[in-house]
Amino acid sequence: MLGVCYYPEHWNEERWADDARRMRELGISFVRIGEFAWSRLEPSRGNFDFGWLDRAMDVLAAAGLKIVLGTPTATPPKWLVDEYPDILPYDEQGKVRGFGSRRHYTFSSDTWWRESARIVEIIAKRYGEHPGLVGWQTDNEYGCHDTTLSWGAEDLKSFKRWLRLRYQSTEQLNEAWGSVFWSMDVNSFDEVFLPNLTVTEANPATRLDFWRFHSDQVAAYDKMQCDILRKHSPDRWITHNFMGFVSDFDHFKVADNLDLASWDSYPIGFVEKFPFTEDERNRWAETSHPDIASYHHDLYRGVGKGRFWVMEQQPGPVNWAPWNPVPKPGMVRLWTWEALAHGAEVVSYFRWRQAPFAQEQMHAGLNMSGLDELSPGGMEAQQVGEELKAIAALPESGKAQVALVFDYQSYWTTMIQPQGKDFRYEELCFRWYEALRRLGLDIDFVRPGNSLEGYALIVVPCMTEVDVATEAALRKATGQILVGARTGSRDRNFVIPHNLPPGPLGERTGNRVIQVSTLRPGLSDAVAGEVSGAAIRWRETVQTTSNVLAHFANGDPALTENDNMLYLACWADEALLSDVIALVAQKAGLDTIALPDYIRIRRRGNLTFAFNYGTMAWSIPAGVTLVLGRDVLEPQAVSVWTA
Numbered sequence: 001m002l003g004v005c006y007y008p009e010h011w012n013e014e015r016w017a018d019d020a021r022r023m024r025e026l027g028i029s030f031v032r033i034g035e036f037a038w039s040r041l042e043p044s045r046g047n048f049d050f051g052w053l054d055r056a057m058d059v060l061a062a063a064g065l066k067i068v069l070g071t072p073t074a075t076p077p078k079w080l081v082d083e084y085p086d087i088l089p090y091d092e093q094g095k096v097r098g099f100g101s102r103r104h105y106t107f108s109s110d111t112w113w114r115e116s117a118r119i120v121e122i123i124a125k126r127y128g129e130h131p132g133l134v135g136w137q138t139d140n141e142y143g144c145h146d147t148t149l150s151w152g153a154e155d156l157k158s159f160k161r162w163l164r165l166r167y168q169s170t171e172q173l174n175e176a177w178g179s180v181f182w183s184m185d186v187n188s189f190d191e192v193f194l195p196n197l198t199v200t201e202a203n204p205a206t207r208l209d210f211w212r213f214h215s216d217q218v219a220a221y222d223k224m225q226c227d228i229l230r231k232h233s234p235d236r237w238i239t240h241n242f243m244g245f246v247s248d249f250d251h252f253k254v255a256d257n258l259d260l261a262s263w264d265s266y267p268i269g270f271v272e273k274f275p276f277t278e279d280e281r282n283r284w285a286e287t288s289h290p291d292i293a294s295y296h297h298d299l300y301r302g303v304g305k306g307r308f309w310v311m312e313q314q315p316g317p318v319n320w321a322p323w324n325p326v327p328k329p330g331m332v333r334l335w336t337w338e339a340l341a342h343g344a345e346v347v348s349y350f351r352w353r354q355a356p357f358a359q360e361q362m363h364a365g366l367n368m369s370g371l372d373e374l375s376p377g378g379m380e381a382q383q384v385g386e387e388l389k390a391i392a393a394l395p396e397s398g399k400a401q402v403a404l405v406f407d408y409q410s411y412w413t414t415m416i417q418p419q420g421k422d423f424r425y426e427e428l429c430f431r432w433y434e435a436l437r438r439l440g441l442d443i444d445f446v447r448p449g450n451s452l453e454g455y456a457l458i459v460v461p462c463m464t465e466v467d468v469a470t471e472a473a474l475r476k477a478t479g480q481i482l483v484g485a486r487t488g489s490r491d492r493n494f495v496i497p498h499n500l501p502p503g504p505l506g507e508r509t510g511n512r513v514i515q516v517s518t519l520r521p522g523l524s525d526a527v528a529g530e531v532s533g534a535a536i537r538w539r540e541t542v543q544t545t546s547n548v549l550a551h552f553a554n555g556d557p558a559l560t561e562n563d564n565m566l567y568l569a570c571w572a573d574e575a576l577l578s579d580v581i582a583l584v585a586q587k588a589g590l591d592t593i594a595l596p597d598y599i600r601i602r603r604r605g606n607l608t609f610a611f612n613y614g615t616m617a618w619s620i621p622a623g624v625t626l627v628l629g630r631d632v633l634e635p636q637a638v639s640v641w642t643a
Contacts, residue, residue, distance in 0.1 A: 004349050007033070020063035026378070033060070041123070067132045068137055070137040074103055076112075090106070106154055110158075120225050138229075138258075141242070241262045274430070288335075291437055297339055299445045308345070313348060315381065353371070402443045402456070403458045410465075439594065441592065455477065457584060457590060462487055488505045490503075499512070509560060510544050511546065530550055599614070607627065612636060614635055618632070
């Protein structure tokens, strides 16, 4: 259940066997290698050096390690960039993003696709049936460093091709884009333009199609690699390591190609990436927020259709955030157990040994820089390895009682037209998730349009376009449903629905949104009724025929109920959101527990796990049988029990 990321090309060959032996002693079973090794595998075109990787794989396999081999396409070598500069991406200002780090390619380049297919096929043929190989990782961290979108000549060429297939004619294109506005009509697909470098805001429908196009490109590129790997490496599984808080492409579509999802967990680094308040950042600086890791575990379990790994687990301080504190003692162990509690099949640490050179030399590993000596995080990984020996195979996670419908396109549309500067789709979903988790509830992330039957509570924080499949899934659902603001506010062409928002859910909710106000920081609108608190950031004026459970200060409906569907007409502050979530959980008949905001619990089969992110101890429920830990949960500790 434990793994590690290893770079044999970084170390003298005489160290490999000892590294492999020490990995096994630490309790590590899986090792990922090779994802950045193109220049060492092919130093110049057609000049291959496979000897070192042949020997490395043999050494690792001989030690009993199971190998996950990465395709090396995240780092095109310099000779390839020099030969084909058209593979390079461009930023939104039209400037080339050059060689010297990683992910320096655009998904739109036909040359890049050809070269990627070439190297993947060569590697798959050579290693596809190696006895130590159990799985593949495609590329590395799609979208990281803002590399999904690109605005170069190759992107424009591929975008035009994508639009021809989607619209068939410029008449349909102009209609879909509302091109009559500001005289934006095009007479041929050759006249199509990139939605950047405009005098003022570019057409939102064009921008949405541009985002859809790039998302489709990522999924198709990944499929190309998967098809090659399956052809030459039968009976090995394939994954991709997604990133936290990267929503620039549809991860569900990419996962359609995969056997399981994986993600790279850097909980403390993500504290700086997420738009927390400064007080929150300071409070969680050395532990991370209690929901960052679990939010992504649940998301990628959903993306992976029930199967996921943590491919990279933070083992200590990282190097890439604005500030990079050392995790409090116990946190590496806690994060590992938390991933397992949420259904991870394997937790793989990044990396085996801290690199003493290059960009990531300040990034911790399980061993200290250049040494064969465990780091503090390595000692905690060793502890988990020992603890796992004492626990039988973990039970299946099973289906949660709560479903959160997560929609990548809603991220794109609200980024394109936020209306209020601080309307952030990911943050909204995270805050709803946080409120659910504070009640001790387990959550499944569900793809739009997938079945919602069997869930007692379904939450849709925001879904700007409610497509036919999602509307049908909501109609069939028998559980309690909570829908948030902006849901159903646009159709597939970024047009306001003819019946006004929430569009397809208008009849179901009994609501019409006739106008919207965005509230700048410091402004709010009080809400009172069966729930209380305030609207912040976003507030809708709703006409309704439904039962009104709470009103804004002027008497307008804030929370409505029609049959099993509630509609919340605002971005709720913490007090209001907590009340609303508690109310719908009660209506759904769920057993909840009011947890301290630093305690989280998760159930996996007959086991209950508890995690303490805070500074105070917490007593676990009486009358349970402990499997791991103590009945008083100390800060940064883990307890596991059966009822």
